[in-house]
Amino acid sequence: MQGPENAAGDGRTTDDKATIAGLEGLDLEAGRLLFAQGCEFVRGIAKADQLPAPATPEIAFAGRSNVGKSSLINALTGRNGLARTSNTPGRTQEINLFDLAVGRLCLVDLPGYGYAKAPKAKVDSWTDLVFDYLRGRPSLQLVCVLIDSRHGFKKNDREALEILGDAAVPFLVVLTKGDLVGPQRLAELTEEITTELRRQRGALPEPLVTSSRKQGGIAELRAVLAFYALPKATGSDR
Numbered sequence: 001m002q003g004p005e006n007a008a009g010d011g012r013t014t015d016d017k018a019t020i021a022g023l024e025g026l027d028l029e030a031g032r033l034l035f036a037q038g039c040e041f042v043r044g045i046a047k048a049d050q051l052p053a054p055a056t057p058e059i060a061f062a063g064r065s066n067v068g069k070s071s072l073i074n075a076l077t078g079r080n081g082l083a084r085t086s087n088t089p090g091r092t093q094e095i096n097l098f099d100l101a102v103g104r105l106c107l108v109d110l111p112g113y114g115y116a117k118a119p120k121a122k123v124d125s126w127t128d129l130v131f132d133y134l135r136g137r138p139s140l141q142l143v144c145v146l147i148d149s150r151h152g153f154k155k156n157d158r159e160a161l162e163i164l165g166d167a168a169v170p171f172l173v174v175l176t177k178g179d180l181v182g183p184q185r186l187a188e189l190t191e192e193i194t195t196e197l198r199r200q201r202g203a204l205p206e207p208l209v210t211s212s213r214k215q216g217g218i219a220e221l222r223a224v225l226a227f228y229a230l231p232k233a234t235g236s237d238r
């Protein structure tokens with residue numbers, strides 16, 4: 001059941017489950033304007049040494065295969081099919097770079113780590129590619145670490161978070177597919193993850209609950225990403 005559209009008029013409905021405690025004061029309008037400037041696929045990278053010289057600030061989307069990374073990029077940009085998605089885990093096999101708002105931000109769709117419907121050697125090589133990227137990319141500003149709301153943290157999520165911690169790369173935990181679970185499960189998972197992360201790393205924002213299918217949390221995530229974008233080259237939109 002969908003509720004009426006919310007007061008912000010951003011297409012979300014009042015029964016969306018987006019919360020982002022610890023990140024109050026988000027500028028939703030800045031996020032909307034940034035993403036209204038369009039997004040284009042730049043290229044796919046199969047090996048870390050093919051990455052372009054670091055220039056534009058990068059925001060990466062990391063997570064297990066099938067967690068919804070590519071779908072989230074499509075929901076953020078409002079372009080179904082910009083990033084290729086599939087029911088079959090292992091769809092994204094390269095590091096795909098997307099130019100947002102003509103050079104203001106680069107969105108990075110990563111292959112999934114962990115389980116995928118592909119030979120183990122292939123999955124291992126994607127995982128190495130992703131972990132090398134997360135460890136050593138100077139232009140990387142923030143990693144959205146996606147966790148499936150149905151499954152919670154798994155071993156390789158913890159491994160990825162450890163790499164980010166060691167490399168001092170900021171991250172935001174994003175729960176995906178919030179439309180597939182009830183509010184109680186979302187509240188429990190949020191509490192569980194927040195407690196685990198804060199025990200290890202001190203003050204951190206709570207996970208952001210999203211649904212690419214129902215647009216939950218998308219306006220909030222756009223606003224978070226706008227914080228990292230380069231200023232607009234000509235004129236002003238803020």
Ligand SMILES: Nc1nc2c(ncn2[C@@H]2O[C@H](COP(=O)(O)OP(=O)(O)OP(=O)(O)O)[C@@H](O)[C@H]2O)c(=O)[nH]1
Nearest residue numbers: 065066067068069070071085086090091092112212
């Ligand atoms: N119900 C629901 N399904 C979703 C949502 N986001 C993604 N999916 C579905 O989950 C499946 C995987 O989505 P992808 O975006 O391809 O996942 P991915 O993390 O990019 O997967 P890989 O590229 O294989 O690592 C697809 O069938 C999507 O339609 C969501 O918010 N709600």
Ligand SMILES: [Mg+2]
Nearest residue numbers: 069070091092
């Ligand atoms: Mg993908």
